[in-house]
Amino acid sequence: MKWVYIEDIGRHCGEDVEIRGWVYHKRSSGKVRFLVVRDGTGFLQATIFSSEKDHPLFHQFDALTRESSVIVRGAVREEKRSPGGYELCVQDMETLQIAQEYPISPKEHSTAFLMEHRHLWLRSRKQHAVLQVRAEVIRAIRDFFDGRGFRLMDTPVLTPSACEGTTTLFETAYFDQKAYLAQSGQLYNEATAAAFGKVYCFGPTFRAERSKTRRHLLEFWMVEPEVAFATLEDTIELGTDLVLFIVDRVLSRRRSDLEDLERDPKPLEAISKPFVRYTYEDIIPKLQEKGSGMAPGEDFGAAEETLISQLSPGPVCITHFPAKIKAFYMQPDKARPDLVLGVDFMAPEGYGEIIGGGQRIHDLSLLEKRLEEHQLPREAYEWYLDLRRFGACPHSGFGLGVERTVSWMCGIKHIRETIPFPRLLYRLYP
Amino acid sequence: MKWVYIEDIGRHCGEDVEIRGWVYHKRSSGKVRFLVVRDGTGFLQATIFSSEKDHPLFHQFDALTRESSVIVRGAVREEKRSPGGYELCVQDMETLQIAQEYPISPKEHSTAFLMEHRHLWLRSRKQHAVLQVRAEVIRAIRDFFDGRGFRLMDTPVLTPSACEGTTTLFETAYFDQKAYLAQSGQLYNEATAAAFGKVYCFGPTFRAERSKTRRHLLEFWMVEPEVAFATLEDTIELGTDLVLFIVDRVLSRRRSDLEDLERDPKPLEAISKPFVRYTYEDIIPKLQEKGSGMAPGEDFGAAEETLISQLSPGPVCITHFPAKIKAFYMQPDKARPDLVLGVDFMAPEGYGEIIGGGQRIHDLSLLEKRLEEHQLPREAYEWYLDLRRFGACPHSGFGLGVERTVSWMCGIKHIRETIPFPRLLYRLYP
Numbered sequence: 086m087k088w089v090y091i092e093d094i095g096r097h098c099g100e101d102v103e104i105r106g107w108v109y110h111k112r113s114s115g116k117v118r119f120l121v122v123r124d125g126t127g128f129l130q131a132t133i134f135s136s137e138k139d140h141p142l143f144h145q146f147d148a149l150t151r152e153s154s155v156i157v158r159g160a161v162r163e164e165k166r167s168p169g170g171y172e173l174c175v176q177d178m179e180t181l182q183i184a185q186e187y188p189i190s191p192k193e194h195s196t197a198f199l200m201e202h203r204h205l206w207l208r209s210r211k212q213h214a215v216l217q218v219r220a221e222v223i224r225a226i227r228d229f230f231d232g233r234g235f236r237l238m239d240t241p242v243l244t245p246s247a248c249e250g251t252t253t254l255f256e257t258a259y260f261d262q263k264a265y266l267a268q269s270g271q272l273y274n275e276a277t278a279a280a281f282g283k284v285y286c287f288g289p290t291f292r293a294e295r296s297k298t299r300r301h302l303l304e305f306w307m308v309e310p311e312v313a314f315a316t317l318e319d320t321i322e323l324g325t326d327l328v329l330f331i332v333d334r335v336l337s338r339r340r341s342d343l344e345d346l347e348r349d350p351k352p353l354e355a356i357s358k359p360f361v362r363y364t365y366e367d368i369i370p371k372l373q374e375k376g377s378g379m380a381p382g383e384d385f386g387a388a389e390e391t392l393i394s395q396l397s398p399g400p401v402c403i404t405h406f407p408a409k410i411k412a413f414y415m416q417p418d419k420a421r422p423d424l425v426l427g428v429d430f431m432a433p434e435g436y437g438e439i440i441g442g443g444q445r446i447h448d449l450s451l452l453e454k455r456l457e458e459h460q461l462p463r464e465a466y467e468w469y470l471d472l473r474r475f476g477a478c479p480h481s482g483f484g485l486g487v488e489r490t491v492s493w494m495c496g497i498k499h500i501r502e503t504i505p506f507p508r509l510l511y512r513l514y515p
Numbered sequence: 516m517k518w519v520y521i522e523d524i525g526r527h528c529g530e531d532v533e534i535r536g537w538v539y540h541k542r543s544s545g546k547v548r549f550l551v552v553r554d555g556t557g558f559l560q561a562t563i564f565s566s567e568k569d570h571p572l573f574h575q576f577d578a579l580t581r582e583s584s585v586i587v588r589g590a591v592r593e594e595k596r597s598p599g600g601y602e603l604c605v606q607d608m609e610t611l612q613i614a615q616e617y618p619i620s621p622k623e624h625s626t627a628f629l630m631e632h633r634h635l636w637l638r639s640r641k642q643h644a645v646l647q648v649r650a651e652v653i654r655a656i657r658d659f660f661d662g663r664g665f666r667l668m669d670t671p672v673l674t675p676s677a678c679e680g681t682t683t684l685f686e687t688a689y690f691d692q693k694a695y696l697a698q699s700g701q702l703y704n705e706a707t708a709a710a711f712g713k714v715y716c717f718g719p720t721f722r723a724e725r726s727k728t729r730r731h732l733l734e735f736w737m738v739e740p741e742v743a744f745a746t747l748e749d750t751i752e753l754g755t756d757l758v759l760f761i762v763d764r765v766l767s768r769r770r771s772d773l774e775d776l777e778r779d780p781k782p783l784e785a786i787s788k789p790f791v792r793y794t795y796e797d798i799i800p801k802l803q804e805k806g807s808g809m810a811p812g813e814d815f816g817a818a819e820e821t822l823i824s825q826l827s828p829g830p831v832c833i834t835h836f837p838a839k840i841k842a843f844y845m846q847p848d849k850a851r852p853d854l855v856l857g858v859d860f861m862a863p864e865g866y867g868e869i870i871g872g873g874q875r876i877h878d879l880s881l882l883e884k885r886l887e888e889h890q891l892p893r894e895a896y897e898w899y900l901d902l903r904r905f906g907a908c909p910h911s912g913f914g915l916g917v918e919r920t921v922s923w924m925c926g927i928k929h930i931r932e933t934i935p936f937p938r939l940l941y942r943l944y945p
Contacts, residue, residue: 088744090664090712090713092664093664105743105744105908106712107709107906108906124712124743125666125708125709125710125711125712125713125743126664126711126712126713152905152906153906154744154906154907154908156744181907181908181909182877182903182906182907182908184904184905184906185904185905187905202898202901203898204703204706204898204899204901204902205706205901205905207706207707207710207711208709208710212710213710213711216666216668216707216710216711217666219667220666220667220668223667224657224661224667227654227657231654234520234522234523234556236555236646236647236650237650237653237654238646238650238935239719239736239934239935240935240936241719241734241935241936241938242672242696242719242721242734243685243721243733243734243938243943244943245943245944245945255673255687255688255689255694256687256688257685257686257687257696258685258686259685259733259943260723260725260940260941262943264685264943266672266687266696273634273935273936273945276634276635276637276935276945277637277646277935278555279537279555279638280555280637280638280642280643280646281555281556281637281643281646282520282536282554282555282556283520283555283556288718288719289669289671289672289718289719291672291673293690295690303673303689304671304672304673306669313535313554313555314518314535314584314586447612465944468632468633468634468944468945469634469945471632471634471635472634473612474614474615475582475614475615475617475635476537476538476582476583476584476612476614477584477611477612478535478584478611478612479611504669505668505669505670505671505703505706505707506670506671506703508671508673510690511690513673513674513675513689513692513694514675514895514898515675515703515706515898515899
């Protein structure tokens with residue numbers, strides 16, 4: 086008999102098939118036993134019917150516990166009342182393992198307990214839905230860039246120097262040297278962009294932050310495009326199109342997951358071009374009006390991110406930050422050299438910053454000056470300076486955080502559920 | 516004027532366009548100046564024609580050095596004699612930066628020199644071709660698994676315990692704990708496979724190996740599928756189909772890159788199903804015949820990998836290894852419990868192992884026994900044991916190394932050129 090997955094069951098109506106999965110739920114009603122089986126791609130009602138009270142399948146059924154592994158065989162038929170619209174009329178069943186008492190029940194568990202059992206919690210309906218959305222978001226991102234001729238150029242995790250700040254780095258011995266886990270692939274992207282025109286890297290990044298907020302992970306995935314000859318304006322357009330592409334894809338392909346998550350799709354459906362834009366200097370008074378105590382010249386905190394996201398039903402772009410609160414490589418504005426051509430995209434509904442980027446310095450002497458001002462070790466950046474010696478050009482890019490984007494799509498407040506095995510301040514297990 | 520990329524130039528024949536790129540080559544001939552510009556997506560001849568000796572564009576042309584960044588504008592026309600079949604009749608040119616003397620010339624450089632200048636070496640034609648093939652291989656892998664309903668489930672890099680061996684781990688402080696950089700996502704895949712049926716992870720993996728061979732990187736990318744309810748046979752079929760899919764994709768989409776690499780496509784075109792198979796015990800005498808000094812019960816060395824690849828014009832699958840040379844989680848063969856249901860795929864033409872995998876132990880008590888035998892810390896594996904307590908089932912998977920696959924596709928002997936920024940024993944820069 087052919088082994089098929091539940092998501093494909095509709096194509097096998099009337100056929101005898103084999104389903105391999107786990108017991109999700111069971112109930113009895115007279116001469117019928119209902120077994121809801123999940124196989125990771127869906128849920129299917131498997132029905133055992135017999136007028137013999139002592140039917141061997143009934144005994145097998147009785148022994149089954151939640152999450153027991155089974156193979157059920159039988160004919161697929163349409164059944165409007167069944168979840169998914171089909172059911173399996175069981176002719177034969179194989180029990181592979183009777184599961185011990187499953188620790189996760191429909192009752193409320195503490196977050197600590199669920200995180201400790203993350204390897205099992207993944208099987209729960211909501212977690213399952215979140216991670217399906219995650220896979221879709223990642224696929225959408227890759228389709229977007231591959232479809233626009235960007236070359237995927239993986240950047241290293243093990244790096245000899247820090248990209249932004251040195252206080253939040255994971256360090257490891259690299260034989261006789263020290264290596265740091267990359268916080269960004271951007272500097273390397275600038276080299277590959279000069280070789281391939283438009284590139285992106287997409288991998289895990291690391292920040293050893295001692296902060297315990299709902300928006301931070303110590304290990305998270307980030308996609309970072311970089312385009313040679315592109316300006317801040319080009320980057321804002323690219324980021325806008327990417328966000329719209331992701332939203333569209335999630336709405337068109339993962340609507341049932343959003344339903345499982347009780348995520349209202351309307352705020353997502355309302356997102357459109359162009360996104361509202363403010364300069365840093367223009368937004369400060371707006372935030373102060375709304376009660377922010379932030380002084381001009383400071384960076385946004387979580388409170389400000391939330392306030393900003395109330396300014397528009399869609400993402401809000403903020404540009405032209407004070408140079409001193411941004412990274413050393415940011416290109417100054419010609420008219421106002423104390424400001425840099427950076428941009429942050431704030432997600433709506435309070436989900437915080439999802440994109441940060443901008444135009445990079447392409448002038449050799451300015452970059453040398455900045456390295457000095459930031460007291461960065463010149464030697465480690467010689468290769469990066471080379472990019473300004475050999476064919477320098479304006480270039481821009483950004484980073485989009487996958488987990489924050491997924492938390493926005495799914496409407497879940499804490500980022501820890503948007504990655505299979507989150508790494509948090511006190512969480513390295515499982 | 517519209518900025519277009521050279522790879523799209525054919526769609527703009529007869530139009531005025533703008534190309535942004537770098538000077539690759541230039542030459543003069545009477546009233547004509549030929550500039551070959553690269554923009555990362557291709558090469559284009561830009562022609563400046565004038566009967567005035569003193570034309571300002573000629574002066575601009577004279578000042579240009581290799582890798583200088585320029586914007587050229589003009590009409591696209593067909594020109595059979597030009598590389599790519601088109602040329603640009605320059606009306607206007609903007610010089611962004613005159614490059615300093617470019618350190619990489621067509622003459623021979625030492626590998627050490629090229630690796631030290633990897634950020635620039637990437638711009639060279641062959642390196643460019645290799646990395647285009649790499650991007651295509653990665654895209655093919657994702658299309659293959661996404662197309663077959665596999666769910667992408669990212670596994671963590673920072674892990675509390677070792678998957679295979681502990682001598683080759685990068686260690687980092689994780690606040691008050693120790694964390695290790697993942698050598699494989701497999702154990703985590705087993706958890707997500709039980710939640711999603713069929714999954715894959717695809718990310719960088721790390722081995723702090725003190726070996727300096729042409730087949731090893733300290734940081735490399737690996738795709739790892741895992742399928743619940745799948746056996747060794749299913750895994751061999753899946754791996755075979757994946758390899759064929761990759762070969763096909765590279766042949767159909769990256770033929771010009773293979774040409775740039777002078778890679779003979781015939782050995783790739785000859786690959787077909789099924790791959791030749793041997794058990795470990797059957798292949799030993801074959802290897803000894805060919806001069807291997809390997810004793811039964813040992814693992815293959817580089818010499819054996821090369822000998823094996825001479826046994827067939829396609830990949831060779833080897834199965835049923837002695838349990839003691841393989842990882843603790845490998846499922847024993849029922850008939851011969853001293854052997855495990857593992858499989859290695861050896862690439863042809865001497866490119867070594869590209870796939871390693873097999874069926875995992877699903878029996879709780881056997882796995883507990885193995886952890887003890889291997890003196891692995893039980894506590895760290897409690898979650899992994901849970902997968903055998905709650906719905907255990909036969910399950911299988913494998914890992915395919917991206918860089919080895921790319922080196923095989925490209926026909927290049929040393930793996931260091933198959934990743935943008937290789938990490939080797941004494942190589943952490945740039």
